[in-house]
Amino acid sequence: MGLGVTVKRLLVTINLILALLSLVVLISYWSNNNVFGAIAILGFLTPVLLFAHSIFLIFWLFKRSKWLLAPLLICIVSMYSFGPFYKIFGSNVVEGPDISIMSYNAMSFNRWGNIPLENVDGKIREFIKQENPDILCLQEHSRVQHRELKLYAFRAETPYSTGRTVQAIFSKFPITNKGSLEPEGTRNNIIYADIVLPNDTIRVYNVHFQSFKIVPSKENLKKNEPFRLAKKISAAIDQQLNQVKVLREHMKSSVHPTLICGDFNSTQFSQIYRMASDGFQDSFFEKGNDWGSTYKLKGLPLRIDYILADHSFEVVSHQNYDIQLSDHYPVSAEFKLKLEK
Numbered sequence: 001m002g003l004g005v006t007v008k009r010l011l012v013t014i015n016l017i018l019a020l021l022s023l024v025v026l027i028s029y030w031s032n033n034n035v036f037g038a039i040a041i042l043g044f045l046t047p048v049l050l051f052a053h054s055i056f057l058i059f060w061l062f063k064r065s066k067w068l069l070a071p072l073l074i075c076i077v078s079m080y081s082f083g084p085f086y087k088i089f090g091s092n093v094v095e096g097p098d099i100s101i102m103s104y105n106a107m108s109f110n111r112w113g114n115i116p117l118e119n120v121d122g123k124i125r126e127f128i129k130q131e132n133p134d135i136l137c138l139q140e141h142s143r144v145q146h147r148e149l150k151l152y153a154f155r156a157e158t159p160y161s162t163g164r165t166v167q168a169i170f171s172k173f174p175i176t177n178k179g180s181l182e183p184e185g186t187r188n189n190i191i192y193a194d195i196v197l198p199n200d201t202i203r204v205y206n207v208h209f210q211s212f213k214i215v216p217s218k219e220n221l222k223k224n225e226p227f228r229l230a231k232k233i234s235a236a237i238d239q240q241l242n243q244v245k246v247l248r249e250h251m252k253s254s255v256h257p258t259l260i261c262g263d264f265n266s267t268q269f270s271q272i273y274r275m276a277s278d279g280f281q282d283s284f285f286e287k288g289n290d291w292g293s294t295y296k297l298k299g300l301p302l303r304i305d306y307i308l309a310d311h312s313f314e315v316v317s318h319q320n321y322d323i324q325l326s327d328h329y330p331v332s333a334e335f336k337l338k339l340e341k
Contacts, residue, residue: 011056011059012067015056015060015067015070015071016070018049018052018053018056018071018074019053019070019071019074021042021049022046022049022050022053022074022078023074024036024039024040024042025040025042025043025046025049025269026077026078026081028040028042028043028270028271029043029081029082029269029270029271029274030081030271030274031271032241032271032275033241034234034237034238034241037230037233037234037237038229038230038231038232038233038234038237040233040237040270040271041212041233041237043266043267043269043270044267044269044297044300044302046078046082046085046267046269047085047300048300050074050075050078050085053071053074053075053078054071054075056068056070056071057071057072057075082268082269083268083282083285084285085268085269085291085292085303086290086291087284087285087288087289087290087292097316097317097334097335097336098197098199098335098336098337099134099135099197099202099334099335099337100132100133100134100135100332100333100334100335101133101134101135101136101137101204101259101261101307101332101333101334101335102128102131102133102135102136102137102330102331102332103137103138103139103206103261103262103263103305103306103307103330103331103332104124104128104136104137104138104139104305104326104328104330104331105138105139105140105208105263105305105326105327105328106124106138106139106140106141106142106325106326106328107140107326107327107328108140108141108142108166109121109124109141109142109145110124110325110326111142114327115324115325115326117325120325121142121145123325124325124326125145125148125149127321127323127325127330128149129149129151131332132151133332134171134172134173135169135170135171135172135173135195135204135259136149136152136168136169136170136171137167137168137169137170137204137206137261137262138167138168138169138170138206139165139167139206139207139208139262139263139328140165140166140167140208140326141157141158141166141167141168142166143157143166143168146168146170149170151172152170152171152172153171153172153174154170154171154172154173154174154175154195155168155169155170155171155175156168156169156175156178156191156192156193157169157191158180158189158191159180162180162182162189163187164180164182164187164188164189165187165188165189165208167189167191167206167208167262168191168206169191169192169193169204169206171193171195171204173195173196173197174195174196175193175194175195175196176194176195176196176201177193177194178191178192178193178194179191179192181246181247181250183239183242183243183246184242185239185242186210186239186242186243188208188209188210188211188239188243189208190205190206190207190208190243190246190247190250190262191205191206192204192205192206192250193206194256197337199337200256200257200337201256202256202257202258202259202337203254203256203257203258203259204258204259204260204261205247205251205258205259205260205261205262206261206262207243207247207260207261207262207263207264207276208262208263208265209239209240209243209244209262209263209264209265209266209272210236210239210240210243210265211236211265212232212233212236212265213232213236236265237272240264240265240266240272241271241272241275244272244275244276245275247260247276248275248276248278257309257310257312257313257337258280258309258310258312259307259308259309259310259313259335260276260277260280260306260307260308260309261306261307261308262305262306263304263305263328264276264304264305264306265304266304267302267303267304268282268303273306276306276308277306277308279310279311280308280309280310280311281308281309281310281311281313281315282306282307282308283306283307283308283309283315283318283331283333284303284306284307284318284320284331286315286318287315287316287317287318287333288318288319288320290320291303292320292331293320293329294320294328294329294330294331295327295328295329304328305328305329305330305331306331307331307332307333309333309335311338312337312338313335313336313337313338314335314336314337314338315333315334315335316333316334316335316336317333317334318331318332318333319331319332319333
């Protein structure tokens with residue numbers, strides 16, 4: 001049975017609107033500038049858009065319609081650009097990692113009581129001790145916690161004098177050099193540490209890019225007029241772009257194998273992720289499985305926390321954790337350093 005003319009026009013219109021939205025996301029992804037302002041936040045909805053395109057693709061294929069070309073092209077270009085956002089196969093663990101690392105936005109160890117549980121800070125510390133990573137990168141750290149994390153002999157923290165949100169890099173191996181990049185116009189920060197392993201020295205960056213500071217709800221939409229909300233989102237993207245450019249510029253000064261950990265506050269479908277991960281391996285892509293979710297927004301699984309490694313490393317394993325002791329979930333990975341021939 002054929003489609004009625006009115007129904008077909010409606011479906012074609014919806015299909016083209018979805019294609020246009022996806023095109024905006026793709027152009028934004030490949031740009032190094034904030035070309036679309038607040039519209040770039042559509043990247044958070046990319047899985048939903050791709051799911052809709054897949055439905056249309058199957059539908060138009062069943063109808064043997066030329067309109068299948070639009071969702072087909074969008075799906076092909078998106079998969080090429082973004083990589084998989086769901087991993088079917090689990091990680092194949094390689095023997096003998098040289099180093100393990102964990103990244104976790106700990107939400108100040110529940111200092112403000114956002115998680116309605118008893119002894120959240122103690123539970124976070126017990127989790128860290130149980131997993132026992134060699135290097136621990138914390139965003140939204142609480143400075144006093146180092147007294148309880150005695151398994152780490154060395155640490156680098158955001159300096160008191162910066163007035164920035166606190167980050168920390170804890171290490172079981174000696175730290176010979178450390179620093180704080182302090183991008184302008186934000187309280188967020190990037191810190192780094194050079195860590196001496198038995199067979200090499202590596203550099204670790206701990207990144208916390210600008211948050212949008214928007215919780216989707218009817219109340220917030222009522223408080224913020226659309227123009228004001230769009231301006232707020234666009235400003236946050238501008239800050240993220242500046243921060244990632246500061247990171248990439250600083251990395252040029254390093255001669256060591258490099259790892260980047262942290263809370264990007266952006267999905268893998270964003271220009272922020274593309275610029276930060278350029279030339280790096282994403283441990284989730286290499287050895288992860290499932291959605292790799294590190295944050296849930298109204299039930300939508302988002303991956304906004306990452307561990308990236310340059311090609312001096314072989315990714316041995318990747319793990320996501322489903323522990324609800326913060327608004328983020330921790331992520332960890334293991335690596336082997338490739339020996340130079």
